[in-house]
Amino acid sequence: xxxxxxxxxxxxxxxxxxxxxxxxxxxxxxxxxxxxxxxxxxxxxxxxxxxxxxxxxxxxxxxxxxxxxxxxxxxxxxxxxxxxxxxxxxxxxxxxxxxxxxxxxxxxxxxxx
Amino acid sequence: xxxxxxxxxxxxxxxxxxxxxxxxxxxxxxxxxxxxxxxxxxxxxxxxxxxxxxxxxxxxxxxxxxxxxxxxxxxxxxxxxxxxxxxxxxxxxxxxxxxxxxxxxxxxxxxxxxx
Numbered sequence: 001x002x003x004x005x006x007x008x009x010x011x012x013x014x015x016x017x018x019x020x021x022x023x024x025x026x027x028x029x030x031x032x033x034x035x036x037x038x039x040x041x042x043x044x045x046x047x048x049x050x051x052x053x054x055x056x057x058x059x060x061x062x063x064x065x066x067x068x069x070x071x072x073x074x075x076x077x078x079x080x081x082x083x084x085x086x087x088x089x090x091x092x093x094x095x096x097x098x099x100x101x102x103x104x105x106x107x108x109x110x111x112x113x
Numbered sequence: 114x115x116x117x118x119x120x121x122x123x124x125x126x127x128x129x130x131x132x133x134x135x136x137x138x139x140x141x142x143x144x145x146x147x148x149x150x151x152x153x154x155x156x157x158x159x160x161x162x163x164x165x166x167x168x169x170x171x172x173x174x175x176x177x178x179x180x181x182x183x184x185x186x187x188x189x190x191x192x193x194x195x196x197x198x199x200x201x202x203x204x205x206x207x208x209x210x211x212x213x214x215x216x217x218x219x220x221x222x223x224x225x226x227x228x
Contacts, residue, residue: 008154
């Protein structure tokens with residue numbers, strides 16, 4: 001069974017803190033990787049794609065380790081508005097433009113004042 | 114940017130009734146749409162892939178006669194939960210690929226509560 005595993009949390013951190021989430025996936029043939037953000041009873045929204053070389057978007061940094069089948073998300077200078085559930089998503093589709101997404105259960109983050 | 118509209122946002126119904134959920138791509142054509150279900154504190158689970166003009170492809174364990182999918186146009190897919198029961202209560206979300214980069218966009222979801 002293809003799985004995406006995440007620590008469910010919750011992670012309760014003060015404003016301004018740095019927090020990191022980890023994710024592991026079981027299918028070594030997975031093609032692409034994403035972090036989504038989901039607020040309570042809302043649709044997931046793409047936060048960022050995850051590239052092999054690692055990538056950064058403002059306060060967010062994503063890393064991928066294919067050998068260990070491990071993905072991470074680092075949030076610096078946490079804001080209250082960062083409070084949400086962060087979903088690790090793995091695309092297991094083969095071929096260009098193919099989408100077979102497997103979602104992790106998510107890691108809940110609460111940023112407290 | 115690409116927008117996917119889903120309606121209704123929430124619905125409460127009696128056990129045994131059928132509920133229809135609509136998913137529309139507002140500014141792009143979507144030959145393929147996806148239907149997901151999410152139970153509380155669980156991950157999104159793909160139920161089926163909706164293909165315009167042909168039959169939907171259902172994931173293992175999803176009853177195609179209970180969850181009817183119709184994708185009659187390039188901008189609309191519908192999911193009908195037939196003879197809904199309390200165990201069908203869940204958050205249903207559709208998605209479609211759109212935009213210049215073919216990214217996946219999600220509808221706003223439908224919270225279904227079956228009494």
